[in-house]
Structures are given as C-alpha cells and as structure tokens.
Amino acid sequence: MLFDLRTGKRRRVVQVVYSLLAVSFLIGFVLFGVGTGGLGSISDLFGGGGGSSTSSAYDPQINHAKAQLKKDPQDQQALLNLARYELLAGQTGVSPSDPNNPTQLPTVSDEGMTDFTAASDAWTRYLKVAKKPDPALATQVAGVEFQYLNDPAAAVRAQQIVADAQPSANTLGQLAIYEYASGNQKAGDAAAKQAVAKAPKVSRNQIKSQLASIKKQARKFFAAQKAAAKASSGSQGAGASQLQNPFSGLSPSGTPTTP
Numbered sequence: 001m002l003f004d005l006r007t008g009k010r011r012r013v014v015q016v017v018y019s020l021l022a023v024s025f026l027i028g029f030v031l032f033g034v035g036t037g038g039l040g041s042i043s044d045l046f047g048g049g050g051g052s053s054t055s056s057a058y059d060p061q062i063n064h065a066k067a068q069l070k071k072d073p074q075d076q077q078a079l080l081n082l083a084r085y086e087l088l089a090g091q092t093g094v095s096p097s098d099p100n101n102p103t104q105l106p107t108v109s110d111e112g113m114t115d116f117t118a119a120s121d122a123w124t125r126y127l128k129v130a131k132k133p134d135p136a137l138a139t140q141v142a143g144v145e146f147q148y149l150n151d152p153a154a155a156v157r158a159q160q161i162v163a164d165a166q167p168s169a170n171t172l173g174q175l176a177i178y179e180y181a182s183g184n185q186k187a188g189d190a191a192a193k194q195a196v197a198k199a200p201k202v203s204r205n206q207i208k209s210q211l212a213s214i215k216k217q218a219r220k221f222f223a224a225q226k227a228a229a230k231a232s233s234g235s236q237g238a239g240a241s242q243l244q245n246p247f248s249g250l251s252p253s254g255t256p257t258t259p
Contacts, residue, residue, distance in 0.1 A: 005044070005128075011256075012237040015103045018126040028057075033094045048099070056087075057092070057093075058085045058088050058089040059089075061081060061085040062082060062085045062086060062089065064081075065079075065081040065082035065085065065122075066082065069082065069115070069182075073125075074129045076126065076129050076130055077165060079122055079123075079125050079126035079129065079130075080126055080130070080134060082118075082119075082122040082126075083119050083120075083122035083126055083137060083141070084137055084250060086115050086116070086118040086119035086121075086122055087116070087119040087137070087140055087141070087144065087162045089112075089115040089117040089119075090108070090114075090115030090119060090144070090148075090204055091114045092112070093108050093109035093110075093111050093112020093113070093115065094107070094108045094109075094112055095107050095108075095109075108148050108174065109207040110179040112148075113130070113148060116144050116148050116149060116198075117149065118174045119141070119144065119146060120141070120144070120149055120151075123137075123158070127131060127157075129153075130140050133161045135161055135164075135165035135166060138158045138162045138165075139158075139162050139253065141154075141158040141161065142154075142155045142156075142158035142159040142178065143155070144176070145158060145222035146178060148180070152178055152181040153182045155178045155181070155182075155183055156175065156178045156179055156184070157188075157251070159171070159174055159175045159178050160175060161216070162173045162174075167194070167198060168198050169195045169196070169199035169200075169203070169207060170195075170199040171208060172191050172192075172194045172195035172198060173191075173192070173195035173199075173211060174209050175195075176189075176191035176192040176195055176214075177211075177214055179214050180211075181216055183218070183222055185215065187221070188211075188218075189215070192208070192211040192212075192215070195211065197210045
C-alpha cells in the first residue's frame with residue numbers, strides 16, 4: 001500500500017508510531033523469550049548466527065532431504081529435516097547483535113534470507129502432512145517468520161503449535177505478541193489472558209501490563225496505517241513512499257522501517 005507522506009507532520013507521526021512499536025515489541029521479546037521458559041535466548045529465537053560455519057556446511061543434509069522428497073513429496077521426516085537444515089543454513093548468514101547496543105537485533109545476509117524463505121516453504125509443506133508438528137522447530141520458525149520474513153500471521157500459526165504443546169506464560173505471551181502484530185486483537189487478548197493466568201503470582205502484574213502496552217502500540221499502528229491510507233486515497237501517488245509493515249517492530253537492521 002502506498003502512503004502519502006509528503007506532509008512533514010504526517011511523516012513524523014508515522015515514524016514516531018513505528019519507533020514506539022519497536023521499543024514495545026523488543027521489550028516483549030525480552031520478557032517472554034528467554035531463560036524463564038527454557039526456550040533459549042532472544043538470539044536463539046531469531047537465529048543468533050555469526051559462527052564460523054557457512055550455509056554450505058548443511059548442503060549434504062539439505063540435498064539428502066530433497067532427494068527423499070523426489071521419491072515421496074509427502075515424506076514427513078524429509079520435510080522436517082529440510083525445514084530444519086534450511087533454518088540452520090539461514091542462521092549462518094545472521095550477524096551477531098551489537099553487545100554495546102542491546103536493542104539492536106542481528107542482521108541477515110541475502111543468502112540467509114533465501115535459506116529462511118526455503119525453510120518457510122518446507123515448513124508449510126510439512127504442516128500439511130504432520131499430525132503432531134514439532135514444537136521445538138516451530139519456535140524457531142515463528143521467530144524467523146516474524147523477524148526476517150515479516151509475516152506475523154505465519155508466526156502466529158507456528159507459535160500456536162508451541163503454545164499448544166507447552167502452554168506457559170512465555171509461550172502464550174509470545175503468541176499474544178504475534179497476534180497483536182497480525183492485527184488480531186481478540187485472539188491477542190485471549191492469549192494474553194492465558195499467559196497471565198499461567199504466570200507466577202509475583203510476575204502477573206508485570207506481564208499483564210507489558211502485554212497491555214504492546215496491544216496499545218499495535219492499535220496505534222493500525223490506526224495510523226488506516227489514517228495514512230485514507231489520506232493517500234485522494235492523491236495521484238506522486239511523491240508517495242511505499243512503507244513496509246514494521247510489525248516485527250524489530251526489522252533485520254534492528255530499527256523500525258522508515259520512509
């Protein structure tokens with residue numbers, strides 16, 4: 001969608017909303033993503049990377065999975081392996097975050113993006129044949145879909161698998177974040193309520209407050225998006241800037257997408 005951002009005031013409003021979303025969503029990931037739920041760290045969630053290995057190190061496993069799928073396109077284990085090793089290959093293209101800037105998440109190379117896209121495709125095929133999808137891999141898929149592939153709806157589908165298999169304040173809180181990011185407030189509220197109920201009493205107020213803040217920022221974004229779309233509908237599109245939904249709130253560069 002093209003938004004008319006030629007008016008300086010309108011441009012600044014949208015940028016401020018994006019910035020608020022970035023902060024809110026980042027805090028949400030720190031709150032729900034690490035350590036407390038046994039799911040690893042925020043770097044684990046988004047692929048961390050930065051090691052000495054390269055994507056080519058996973059070529060044998062990827063090629064083997066593809067060969068199996070040529071024989072049987074619905075081979076569940078082969079699809080799972082393909083998604084897993086494509087994710088691992090993509091992670092080797094992810095640079096580590098700056099230790100001096102904890103709010104900046106890792107960036108990913110073009111090759112890494114290609115691998116992540118292939119992993120997403122394999123995961124989609126896997127879901128069509130798997131009766132009980134792997135929740136461990138679903139966690140990684142959800143993070144990649146949200147952070148790098150900019151697809152909150154796909155992140156919701158993957159995170160729902162995790163939350164169903166391991167219902168906790170962490171997994172349900174993360175699901176709520178993805179739901180709010182995809183624009184589904186009702187589902188986000190339901191997940192948030194469950195997350196608070198699953199949390200220890202000492203942290204319930206903190207989690208409830210944090211999710212309420214993220215919901216508020218999500219509403220601001222969608223309201224700003226709607227207003228910008230309405231304002232641009234009467235223009236000819238000249239000078240308009242194409243904006244990407246910043247709902248990762250955590251773009252690959254670590255900053256919200258701006259015009």
